[in-house]
Amino acid sequence: MVLDPRPSHAAAAEAAAGRLDEKISAVEATKVYETKTGSVLALDRFSLGIRNSEFVCVLGPSGCGKTTLLWAMSGLHALTSGQILLDGEPVTGPRPDKIGMIFQEANLLPWRNLGQNIKFPFEIKGTTPDRDRIASLLEETKLAGFEKSFPRELSGGMQQRASIVRALAQDPAVLLMDEPFGALDAFTRDEMNLLLLKLWSEARKTALFVTHNVSEAIFLADRVVVMTARPGRHARTFEIDLPRPRTVEMTFEPSFIELIQEIKATVEGGGAHLLEVE
C-alpha cells in the first residue's frame, strides 16, 4: 500500500485556493479521442490558469491539442478527465453569458450579410442587439458601411474583423481565440494583431489566444505557454515583459528575436519544426 503524504482532498483544496484569482482555468485537463484507428491522447494533464484581464497565448505546433483545449474551455467538448473552472465553477457546457469565441478563419455564415452575422448571437440568445456598441465596434474595425455586404464579397481580413466584432458585441468577460489569423497573410496578420491589442486594452477582457506562430504569441501575450506536440502537455511558460502598447517595431529588436529562439529551443524535438516563426 502506498502512503500518500497528503490526503487528496487537501491537495485539491490547496489547488483551488491557488486558483481563486483566476478567471478561467484548466485543471489537469486530459482528453482522449476514440477514433477508428485507436485512441488518441490529445491533451495530457494540461493545467493553465488565466487571471482576470490577462492575455495568455498557448503556443504549440499544429495538431498538438490546442483546439481541443479551447473547445473544452468553452464547454463545447467534455474532457476525459480534469476540469475547467470559470470563476471557480466547473464548466459543463457552453457559457454564452461569459465566454466569447473567435474561430479559425472567420466562420461567418455565408447566407447572412455582415450586419446579420453580427446580430446572429443576439438572435440565438433572444436579446436586443446593442446598436451603439455594434456601431462603435464597426467604426473601430473600419467595417462601417459594409453591413449589407456578404462574406464572400469581403477580404479575409475584413471577414475576420467582422467575426471579432461579432464576438465583442456580446461583451464577453472571457475571449477564447483559436488561431483566428492563421489563414491571413503576414501583413494583414500584423494589422489584425494590432487591432486586437487595441480592442483588448480598451475592454481588458481575459483573453486566451491559441497559435502556432511564435512571434505572434510573444507580440500579443503577457504570458506564453508552450505546449508539446501529441499529446499536448505543458512544456514551459514564458513571462513576456514587453511594454504596452506594443508596436510592430518591437518585433525587430534583438531581445525579441532572442526570445523567439529561446522559445523555439524549448520545443526542440517536440515538434519545433512545425512552429512558424516568420
Next chain:
Amino acid sequence: MSQVPSELRDEIPSFEEKPAVARDHGPIDWTALTSVRTAKTALEIGTIAALAAAVFFAAEAVLRLTDTPTYVFPKPTAVVQTLVGDFGSLYAPHLWVTMQEFLIGLAIGSTAGLVLAAVITQKPFVEKVVAPYIIAMVTTPMIAVVPFLRLKLGFGLSPIVFAVALASGPMVLINAATGFRRTDLAKIALARSYGASTFQIFRKIRFPLALPMIIVGYMVGSIFGLLTAVGGEMVAASEKGGLGQRLVFFSSLVQMDKFGAVILIVAALGVGIYVLFYFIGKRWASWEA
C-alpha cells in the same frame, strides 16, 4: 447549466475538411439546371429573339411552299391562331384542371419529402434502411401507377394528385436529404457557443445550409410533377379532362393545330417552373454560387 452539445461529436475538431458545399449533389448533379448562363446585353437578347422569329417564319414559309396539310404538320401561325382565339373555350378549363392536380400534388409531395428528409438525416441508421425505397420511388415512373390509382380513387382529380405527389415527393426528399446531410462543424460550434438549442441549430444553421439543395429538389420535383400530371392524364384522365387528355383527344381527331397549341401551353408551364426556381435560387441560394 447547459450540457455539452452532442452534435459536436466527440472527435478531434478538424476544419481541414471543407463542408460539402457545391460538391455533394447526391447521385445526380442537378446543378446543371441552375448553372445556365443567362443573356444580359441587348445584343444577346436581341439575337435570341431574332433566332426565335427566324425559326417561326422559316417553318411557316417551308410549310406554305410545300403545301403541307395541317394534319401532317401544323403551320406556326395556325397554332398561334387557335391558341389565342380559342384559349378561353378550348384550353383554359383544361389548363386549370392540370394546374390543380399539379399544385395540390406538389404541395403534398414536397412537404412530405421535406419533412421526411429533415427527420431521416438525423439518424444514419434510419436513412440507410429507407434508402432503397426512396431510390425505388425516384426511379419508378409514377405515370405507370395512374391506371391503378384511377381504379382505387375514382374519376376525380385525386388519382393524378396522388401520382404527382408520389413523383415529386421523393425528388424533394432525396435532394433535401443531401442538403441536410451537410454538417459544418465550425458553424454548429459557433451557434452552440452562444447557447443555441438543437432547434435553433436546425433553423439557423442546418436549414439555411441545406436550402440551395432544397430549392434544387423543388425544381426537379416540380418538373417531374408536371410530367406526371400531363402523362397521367394521357393514360387515364379524370372526367374533367386536363392538358394531357386534350393531347390524346386532338391527336385522335388529327387536329394538329390544336394539338400544337396544347404542346405550347405544356412547354410554357415547364419553362415557367424553371424560370421561377431559377429566380428563387438567385434570391435565396446565391451565397453558394
